[in-house]
Amino acid sequence: MRDNNDLKSKISNKRIYAFFIDWVFGGVLAGLPSMIIYSVLTGESTPLTSMYEFELAGISKEITILVLLICFFVGVFYYLIIPWKIYPGQTVGKKIVGLKIISLNSKCLCIKTYFIRQFIFLILIEGVATPISTYIKVFITTLTRIYVDPYLNLIWNILTIVSIGFMCFGKNNLCLHDYFAKTTVIEKSVELHERGQNKKITKLT
Template identity: 30%
Template sequence: MKKILELRNKEEKNELSHIRRFLAYAIDWYLGGVVASLPIIIIYMMLHEDATSIPQNIAIFDYPYNFIAGSLSFLVAIIYYVGVPWVVFKGQTVGKRLLKLKIVSNDYQEASTKQIIIRQLVMIILVEGSIYSCSNMLHQIINAATNFNFSGLYAYIGLVISLISALLVLFLKSKRALHDLVTNTKVVYLDSNQYTVAVRRMKKKMRKNLKLANG
């Protein structure tokens, strides 16, 4: 707790509002869930032409379709949550892009590939694991593979870590979650004066260094 207090006191205040960040999360939670459910729905309708309901759990499938549906669902979710901010929008999920937010390095540099992958895949999906539906799909795949409710414990631990992460966003002046602290990133509002000034200062420093390098 002492280290958290020290971190709070020394960090720069982030002008990003909690409401804007929550709205971006809500959009990604919804869209990511819809996209991830498509493989399950498509496979289910291919197997059941008279289907009248939308499946939510791969347990309704027989082997090997449960693993096929679950794996494709998880893969599509990874493309949405990891591939989009890594390759398509560079630091932005769809929700963040709509709300003009961006994941950057803590010094305002562009987030690196390593930072994006560790933040989005390792920390958010695998470690925190309870804030997106794709994590639930991973739990279902583990259940199907092991015939043991290991995922129940996994989900509980992930929920606790997710709550800690959310509390850090509320408590820290920088509004950084656990996945931001681990990867040395933060979420910024692109139209904020804070971000504009930081980028301008960074570009000025780069021009100065380039000038010195060229003699």
């Protein structure tokens, strides 16, 4: 029989694997528009290493902001729309490692829950938990001409560390975004097993 602590540890490890997969996939997908547009506008084929390179290359502030918004919303599509509409309860990373987001109160996850969990907390509050935070920092800096990177990095790093601490050492392995959205992450196999048990109970009754 599997020990509960062992199960929690494995779930936590899987969440870390899913995090890195999503970081890579989400980062590449969100960054594609900027790389293509930068290459077209400058004629350069060298990899784009920072969104600040747009204005350094002589590209206007307005176009830079437009590209930042495109990249940001592509990232939102990856982290919000995919688990809501394409793979219900799963980002690409969670689908690969066999995890799923579910509601703590057994209700169906709605767009409001995903918005709170994925957008408000994961993207805006925890920040560095997704690669999309880069576009937020550059957008604010480009718009206001105030370099906000070190301040946002500090805030986001602290909140992300706290969130990881809750996930690894908290009683229910809930990150901050899970706690406030009233969600948790389980192994897909557990959900399928529970469905099977529910079907058996239904047949018996």
